[in-house]
Amino acid sequence: MSLHELRQISVLLENKAGRLAVIAGALQENGVNILAFTIAEAEGFGVVRIIVDDPAKARRSLEAQGLAVTENRMMALRMLDEPGGLYGISRILGEQDINMEYAYAFNRPGKAILILKVTDINTALPRIEASYPEFLEECSGYQHC
Numbered sequence: 645m646s647l648h649e650l651r652q653i654s655v656l657l658e659n660k661a662g663r664l665a666v667i668a669g670a671l672q673e674n675g676v677n678i679l680a681f682t683i684a685e686a687e688g689f690g691v692v693r694i695i696v697d698d699p700a701k702a703r704r705s706l707e708a709q710g711l712a713v714t715e716n717r718m719m720a721l722r723m724l725d726e727p728g729g730l731y732g733i734s735r736i737l738g739e740q741d742i743n744m745e746y747a748y749a750f751n752r753p754g755k756a757i758l759i760l761k762v763t764d765i766n767t768a769l770p771r772i773e774a775s776y777p778e779f780l781e782e783c784s785g786y787q788h789c
Contacts, residue, residue, distance in 0.1 A: 648720040649769065651699040652759070655692045656712050659685055666709055667692060674705040680759060682748040693748070695720075695759060717765050721772070725756040733758065736775045742768050 657663045664683070671678060671694075680695040696702040699715060706713045723729035730749075737744055747760035762768045 649765065650695060650718050650720050650759075652716045652718045652761070653694045653696060653699055653702050653706065654714045654716060655694070655706055657690050657692060659688050659690045663690070664692065667694070667706060667711070670705045670709045670711075671696065671702055674701055676702045676705060680748070680750060680757075684746075716761055719760050719762065719765060719769060719772075721758045721760070723756045723758055725751065725754055729756055730758065732775075733772060736772050737762060737768060740764075740767060740771050742771075 655667055657667070668678070675698075677697040678694055679697060682693050684691045684693075694702065695718070703713050703715060721733060723733065734744065743763040745761045745763060747758060749756065749758045751757070
């Protein structure tokens, strides 16, 4: 497991055809690469959450399109890609009374990546690191996890 703090860009959009293309087009025009994203729908709107290679440039690009943009501190964890990987993380957070507000995950060959927002990132990062030192792997940055 490797731990990384990163920035996530969130955009609130009307749930209409072509709206995601506005985001993707603005990022593409400004040379911002999307590393991960998720969309959650609620009552005719969507919250698009994006991890990019340049959060500051992404924010400027999207705000220039008149979009409402927020930025959040997130954790990215490279977990063991085996049964119990998520259990270990969720158990530690629960024992420390740290709530996982939301999360999304994906797999690369042999690597399970979990991106999560927690109620107390300043406590969560060192607690997870201290609880799983045997699984920590060297990683030169989120893009290389």
